[in-house]
Amino acid sequence: MSTVLPLATAEVWWIGAIEALVVINILLLAFAFMTLIERKVLGRFQRRFGPNRAGPFGIIQPFADLIKLVRKAPFRPDRLIHPVLYLGAPVLSATMAFLAFSVIPWGGGWELHGYQINGQVVDVPISLIVIFAIGSISSYGVLLGGWVSESKYALLGAMRAGAQLVSYEVALSLSVLGVVLMARSLSLTGIVAAQHNTIWYVAPQIVGFACFAVAGVAEVGRAPFDLPEAEQELVAGFHTEYSGMRWGLFQIAEYVHMITISALMVTLFFGGWLFPVLHRFGPVWFLLKLAIVLFCFIWARATLPRLRYDQLMNLGWKVLLPVATVNAVATAFFVVLR
Amino acid sequence: MNAGNILVWIVWFAAAAGCLGSALAVVLLRNALFAALALIGNLVSLAVFYLLLSAEFVAAAQVLVYAGAVMVMFLFVIAYVGWNLDVAWTGGPSWQTLGGVLAAIALLAQLLVVIALAATNQLKHAKHVSANFGDPASIGRLFLSNHLLAFEVISIVLLVAAIGGVILGAQSRRTRTGGRR
Numbered sequence: 072m073s074t075v076l077p078l079a080t081a082e083v084w085w086i087g088a089i090e091a092l093v094v095i096n097i098l099l100l101a102f103a104f105m106t107l108i109e110r111k112v113l114g115r116f117q118r119r120f121g122p123n124r125a126g127p128f129g130i131i132q133p134f135a136d137l138i139k140l141v142r143k144a145p146f147r148p149d150r151l152i153h154p155v156l157y158l159g160a161p162v163l164s165a166t167m168a169f170l171a172f173s174v175i176p177w178g179g180g181w182e183l184h185g186y187q188i189n190g191q192v193v194d195v196p197i198s199l200i201v202i203f204a205i206g207s208i209s210s211y212g213v214l215l216g217g218w219v220s221e222s223k224y225a226l227l228g229a230m231r232a233g234a235q236l237v238s239y240e241v242a243l244s245l246s247v248l249g250v251v252l253m254a255r256s257l258s259l260t261g262i263v264a265a266q267h268n269t270i271w272y273v274a275p276q277i278v279g280f281a282c283f284a285v286a287g288v289a290e291v292g293r294a295p296f297d298l299p300e301a302e303q304e305l306v307a308g309f310h311t312e313y314s315g316m317r318w319g320l321f322q323i324a325e326y327v328h329m330i331t332i333s334a335l336m337v338t339l340f341f342g343g344w345l346f347p348v349l350h351r352f353g354p355v356w357f358l359l360k361l362a363i364v365l366f367c368f369i370w371a372r373a374t375l376p377r378l379r380y381d382q383l384m385n386l387g388w389k390v391l392l393p394v395a396t397v398n399a400v401a402t403a404f405f406v407v408l409r
Numbered sequence: 410m411n412a413g414n415i416l417v418w419i420v421w422f423a424a425a426a427g428c429l430g431s432a433l434a435v436v437l438l439r440n441a442l443f444a445a446l447a448l449i450g451n452l453v454s455l456a457v458f459y460l461l462l463s464a465e466f467v468a469a470a471q472v473l474v475y476a477g478a479v480m481v482m483f484l485f486v487i488a489y490v491g492w493n494l495d496v497a498w499t500g501g502p503s504w505q506t507l508g509g510v511l512a513a514i515a516l517l518a519q520l521l522v523v524i525a526l527a528a529t530n531q532l533k534h535a536k537h538v539s540a541n542f543g544d545p546a547s548i549g550r551l552f553l554s555n556h557l558l559a560f561e562v563i564s565i566v567l568l569v570a571a572i573g574g575v576i577l578g579a580q581s582r583r584t585r586t587g588g589r590r
Contacts, residue, residue, distance in 0.1 A: 153442075196544060200469040207477025211449070214481065218442075218488055226488070233485050237478060257545055 083186060091192045095169055102326040103133035109369050116373035143315035148221055156219040161313065161320035164212025168327035171205040174198035175334045176260045178344050178353035190344065190353060191260065198259045199251065202335060203244055206290065210236040212324065213292075213299065217309035228308025231380070232292060232299035238387040239289040239296075245395035246282035249402035250339045259335075263343035273340040276402070280340045282395040287332045289387070291325065294372035301377060333364040421461055427454035445483045452476040464543035 107122065107129060114121025122129035151157055178190030195201055210232070217229020250272050251257055254265035266272060273280050289296040300308030310321045337343060337360040344353030378386065427450060434447035452475045459468035552560045 156446075195465060197466050197469055200466070200473060204469045204472040204477060207473050207481070208453075210477070210481060211484075214484055214488075230485070230488060233481055233488075237481050237485075240478065 086186060086188055087192060090189070091173065094172065094192055098169060098172060098327055098330065099323070101330055102323050103137070105326050105330070105365065106136065106322075107132050109372075112366070112369045113373050116370075137319075140316050140319045145315040145317060148312050150221045151219070152221065153219045156215050158317070160212045160216030160219065161310075161317050161324070162212075164209055164216070164324035165320040165327070167205050167209030167212065168324040168331065171202050171209070171331045172327065172334065174201050174259060175331065175338060176263055176343055177334075177357045179350060181351075194258070194260055196261075197257045199247065199257045199262070202259075202331070203240070206328075207236075207240060209324065209328065212321075213309050216313065216321065217299075220309075220312035222312050224305045224307070224311045225309050228299045228301075228305050228311070231305075232309055235289060235292065235296065235298060235383060235387075238384060239286045239391070242282060242387055242391035242395050243286040243290055245392065245399055246279045246286055247339055248395075248399035249276045249279040252399070252402045252406045255406075259338050259343070263338060263345060266342040267345060271340065271342040276340065276398075278394060278398040279402075280336075282391050282398065283336060283340070285386070286391055286395075287336060288368065288371060289383070291329045291332050293325075293329060293368060295375040295377050296383065297377060298380060298383060329368060330361070330365065333361055333368065336364055337361055417461060420457065424454045424457035424461070427451075428458070441487050442484075445480065445487055448483070449476050449480045452480070462543075466543055466545050466548060 110132075111121035111129065122132045125132040125135045147154070147157065173192040174195060176191040176194070180190045181188045213232045213236075214229050217225040217227075217232065220226070250262060253272060253275065254262040256262055256265060262272075292299050298308075299305075300310065305311070310318055313321060334357075337357065341360050341364075344357040346352075346356040349356075431447040431450035431454060435444050435451060438444045438447060453472060456468040456471040456476065459465075459471060
């Protein structure tokens with residue numbers, strides 16, 4: 072009865088609390104500027120400027136958007152039967168999105184005035200599974216939000232989201248098995264440490280990386296896998312009946328989820344915060360790699376058309392799942408035989 | 410009793426209250442949607458117990474598999490058939506109900522026996538929690554050594570279930586397309 076979660080390294084609890092506060096605020100800022108950068112980059116891909124009115128290069132556009140969202144009248148459907156669930160769904164989505172980032176390592180840890188500062192908010196020995204567990208809970212926000220809206224478009228969006236998340240979660244978990252087998256660890260800090268003196272896992276695990284990239288985009292529900300909110304078919308999908316900052320919370324959840332999946336990709340396949348030179352600047356390397364991955368997310372959105380529903384299911388179950396399974400089994404053989 | 414122990418007790422009581430309350434809600438609520446949501450709450454509060462017993466891997470797997478994947482399927486079905494089914498259950502006690510009642514009685518008897526033994530300090534095996542208790546490696550080693558038979562039997566059960574699902578899906582598709590496939 073006296074055991075609680077054993078922490079990997081001794082860190083005073085209030086340092087962890089400060090880290091959490093800083094990380095959440097950085098994530099919020101990153102979300103705000105991701106919306107701007109996405110619109111700018113998409114604009115450039117389509118040979119137009121993107122937002123450029125608010126401030127130089129449109130740099131205060133996110134804050135203008137925030138003020139607009141907060142001041143909007145929050146309407147809600149008249150026929151609402153479960154108002155608590157209606158309000159709780161976006162809150163659940165956003166909370167779980169922030170929670171998942173807490174186990175991502177972004178630095179090697181430092182010692183400052185005798186205090187140990189870790190490179191992540193919490194370090195648990197099974198952090199990879201924790202991320203997937205939190206991710207599976209966060210899908211309830213989308214599902215519930217779509218249903219309790221009592222609208223056919225929202226319901227259809229929620230059903231699509233449910234089917235898509237369940238299908239691609241399997242492929243996503245299987246695609247990382249190769250990395251877990253090679254690093255012999257389920258801890259993200261352990262996986263980063265295992266890439267310290269070897270080549271990054273993207274090279275030996277190129278198949279797993281490809282599966283992870285596709286399944287990751289699908290898990291976040293971004294283009295070309297944005298069927299749950301396909302504008303041309305479902306108005307706005309699961310968040311059709313949400314407005315103002317309630318919609319904003321769903322938006323925050325989607326972007327933070329995207330940042331977390333990208334950070335996970337950097338951690339698993341690109342050595343996390345490691346870089347051949349200047350180890351002390353771990354967070355800088357981490358942010359740099361993260362920015363490149365996030366750019367690829369936007370690139371995919373600008374380039375690829377949305378999949379049809381049957382194509383989505385075929386890709387998930389008949390291509391990604393077998394390929395990821397074969398990759399995991401083959402990796403297991405190599406790891407044992409080596 | 411230090412601050413950490415008090416925190417553990419508080420978490421334990423919250424999880425116990427949540428577990429009992431949500432279990433009652435699953436049985437008593439008429440609305441299938443709320444019952445399913447209560448079941449998710451129940452599974453998550455069980456995961457908290459696993460955490461308190463320093464079985465982090467089991468806790469994470471519980472949330473990932475049961476509270477996550479399985480319950481999404483439940484909610485999916487409820488959304489398809491509608492959650493406002495106010496039709497009362499008309500089927501009488503079937504052999505499934507009987508089996509369920511018998512299993513519940515057996516579990517209750519086991520539970521009472523264990524509690525009685527523990528209260529009188531007669532449990533044979535004392536608890537031995539080593540440093541790597543409950544980590545994935547030791548669980549995997551147990552699966553492939555002491556519990557190999559159960560592990561293999563469960564894998565066959567799951568395989569049969571998966572094949573059954575495929576056959577059922579293929580049949581319904583055949584009838585829908587008028588036997589063209």
